[in-house]
Every structure is written in C-alpha cells, then in structure tokens.
Amino acid sequence: MSILVYTESWNGSFRKSTFEAVSYASETAKLLSTDVVAISLGNVPNEELEKLGNYGVNKVISCEKINKEDAESAAEIMHNLINDSNIFIFSNTYSAKMIAPRLSIKMKAGLITNIISLSEDSSLLKVKRKAFSSKAIETVVVKSEKAILSIAPNSFKVIENSGMCEITKNDTIKTGRITVEGQETSSGKISLSEAEIVVSAGRGLKGPENWTMIEELADLLGAATACSKPVSDIGWRPHSEHVGQTGKVVAPNLYIAIGISGAIQHLAGVNSSKIMVAINTDPEAPFFKAANYGIVGDAFDVIPKMIEELKKTK
C-alpha cells in the first residue's frame, strides 16, 4: 500500500515541482504510516535518482525507455507498476495533465487537480484545491477506493532531510501513437510556472525594446519574465510569457506587475501569488486594489531605481 509519486525530470534532472510532489507524497505516507515509491521516466542518472531519498522516497523505479511526453505509454507503465497502491501523487505540470487523466481511468481513481493542501483526514482523502480561476477554494473528498492527487506548483513546501533510496530499473519499451517532430525549448531561463518570483510588464512599457530593463530586474531577482495579454497579442513578447485567463496561471511568492492595469482577466491568472507589487502611472489602476504594495509612478523612472537598489544589496 505504498504511496506512488511521479518524479518528472527535464533533461535528466529533477526540478522544484518534482521535489514538492515528493515532499507531499512523503507527508501523506507519514499520515497513513506507509512508504513512498517514485516512478521516473526517461534517462535520469543514478546520482540524480539518489537525491530523491533526501525527500522521503524509499524506492525509485526508473523506466529509462519511456518518454514522458508519450502519455499513453507513460500511463500504461505506471498502471503496470501500481501493485496494491491506492494513491498516486503528481505535480500538475503539462505532462502530468496528459498522463494523470488516462491513468485515472485505468485505475478508476478519483482525480483531483490543483491541490493546495495535505489531506485533512487519514481515514478518507479530503483536500483543498483552487477553483473558479483562484477566486475560490474548494474542499473535495475522494469517493473511490483509489485516488490521484495532482499538486498545484509552488503551493507546497519542499521538505529536505537526508535519506537513502533503493533504485530499480524497468526496461519496458513502449511507443504511443503521437510522433514528436520537433521541440523548441527556452532552456537556461527560469520556467514561468515554477518561478518563485515573476517580473511582468504590460503596455505601459511602450515597446519591445524597453524589455531590457525588465530582463535586468528579473535577472537580479532570479525571476522569470511574463507579460500581459495585449503585449503578447501585439507580438512584443512570445505567447508563452502571457499570464492571465487565456494564458498561463502562475502562483509565485512575488509577482511584480509593471505598467499592467490589472484587468480581471489578467488577475485571474495571478491572484494566487503570495505577494503582489503594482507599479503604474495611473493611481486608479485596478491592480492597486489587488496588490500588497504599490508605487504610483513611471516604470522608466522606478525600474532603474529598483535595479540600482538591488545592485547595492547584492
């Protein structure tokens, strides 16, 4: 009756959202007095797999020949490895969103996504999740015997101790019906959905050439960059940076909105950020109602000053 957790890797290494899911799994395992088994897909070196022990994994099964973007094969192998386990934990990433629904049908397991709390009860699974574009929190209860819990990134603390885990390899080869023809990754940069700090800018910046200072500020803070919808619509920034209702939903510890008025569609994508800062020339901008801190001022004046201040404290 181990707790299973999908430990997603990117180019052979684990990222923060994976450690969040593992920490969540080991806290759940403590509640139910059981152990944690991790499933890893694709080529991950042993020294990376061993790290999982520090977050509470007892055993990891590494399926090196399964591609994580091939959700059909991923769900199938996971289903084969379940044994008598009833609970499977994911971090709610793009690839989890493709694998978990398939697996839930195979297992006939209730699937809950966007989870932000541990189970409140050890006899039945009862967790809180984000709903209504983060305008509400819903408490849901699993009715089925089996459950898949998918954790919202950046909502659960990584808990690190030192520990060991057993590594076993599974050599199953499988290929699904989707052919990958090409990939474009924005490597090197901080992933927007995982970032702890996001620096975001809107039309107030007046043109794409003015993003140099936004990128400099983001670099100093170790932040990811984002933008508002009009900015991605005009093509000043790529669509992948658009946060808001029809773009990405983010929940960083700090969201800095520069020259973004704060339309309700934009706020829907950012309102579960822990701290929000608004910088805008218009004191009536709706973002000031949602923000924790605000400066009424011109970005071209305020941002260079912020950069200067941050350089001083480095």
Add this chain to the structure above:
Amino acid sequence: MNIVVCISSVPDTTSKINFTDNNSKFDSNGVQFVINPYDEFGLTKAMMLKEKYGGNVTVITVGDISVEPVMRKALAIGADNAVRINTSPLDSYSTASAIANYLKENEIDLIIAGKESSDYNGGAVPGMIAELMNLPFINACIGLEIENNTARLIREIDGGQEKVSTNLPCIIGGQKGLVNESDLRIPNMRGIMQARSKPLDVIEPESNENLVESNIFEKPDAKNACKLIDANNVSELISLLQNEAKVI
C-alpha cells in the same frame, strides 16, 4: 470531416463568485454564463476546418437545461447541431463518461475540447475521454493543421513547445493560438435566426457515477489594503519586500 466540439457553460470572468446552501453549491443567481473561453478557440477552429474540408460540426455539453443558451450561441456561431446530455456533471469522470458513452456510437474524425474550463479548472475531461475512447490526446494545443488522415499540431510543454503529429481520429485540448483571438467568431443576426431551428438533441445518460465529491467552498482570505510607497523612495519598497514580506 466529422468534428465534435465539447463546450462548457461557465460564469463570465467578470462575475462575482458566491456560494449557497452553507457554501456547498455555486450560486448562479444573477450570473451571466458564457462559452468557456478555451472552448471558443476550438469552436472557431472547427468552423475553419469545416469550411476547408466540408463536413459537420457538432457541439456537445453535459448539463441540465440551463446550459442551452450557451449551446444556442455555439449554433449561432456556426455549429450544425448540438447534443446535450441531460445530467448535472458531478466531477470530471462523470462528465467524461457521459461524453465518451455517447460519442462511442458515432463516426468521428476529430474531437476538440478546451484545455480546461474556467470554473473548476480541472483540465481532466479531454484526457479522460481519450482514454475511455482509446484515442490519441494532444493537450495545450496552439496550432492544428489537417493533411489527409494526419493531424499536425503544436502543443505547449513545460518550458517550450513541441511539433507533433498523429492519425485521425484524435482528441485535442485547445487554447488561445489554435486560432488568433482576433479571428474568434461571434454570432451575427443571420446566425442567431438560423440557430433557433438547428437540431439540439437531448440525450439521457446511461449512468452518472462520480469518483470525487465537492464538499465545501470558501473564498481566499481578503487581502489587506495596498501599501503605497512614494516613487522617490524605491529603497523602501525593496526593504519591505526583504524584511516585511520576506520574499526577496
């Protein structure tokens, strides 16, 4: 080409969200319902594919009679017919099962759903339909072209995007990018008139089983008023973020 578009009827983004019955149910009083924004991109894409290759566009929704205005809107935008599965969806599994059970009986080339609904944001229904109907599933689609029996797609992945292809039939989870926002279709007067006489079939579901149950809703804690800092005192903002909010 037979295309099915799964449509969800959701509260307009600007709606105030409230709950009733001791916070156990969404309060739809005075709420304006619209086509789920992610589904709108799929519906317009379906219309474009139909215009290019011919065929039929069906919209399907699981819900009681209250979802019909949104379905009529989809018909006014140009869908040929609509199917409503007459039950109140209880969770992603009950919604996906209802749709899959009905669609299994039909010849379909392409199913388009939104990558998630803007109310419960579960994002699980299209993937579940894929598994129930044994179809390839491409989520977070930002591009789709059809060549003979092959779908060529672009999907978002963590930290980038991917070009993929698969054979029809398949199911996709769509979003902005599938078509440009400026190309989204809105109903015109002729469409609205025609929609009144287009078929909207009501189907009774075989069963309505759920695996998870909604228990109670709450609203996030109200934020404190925004602390305003003078534009000439940027160092104070940095110090507040470091020492008070402790986020940098």
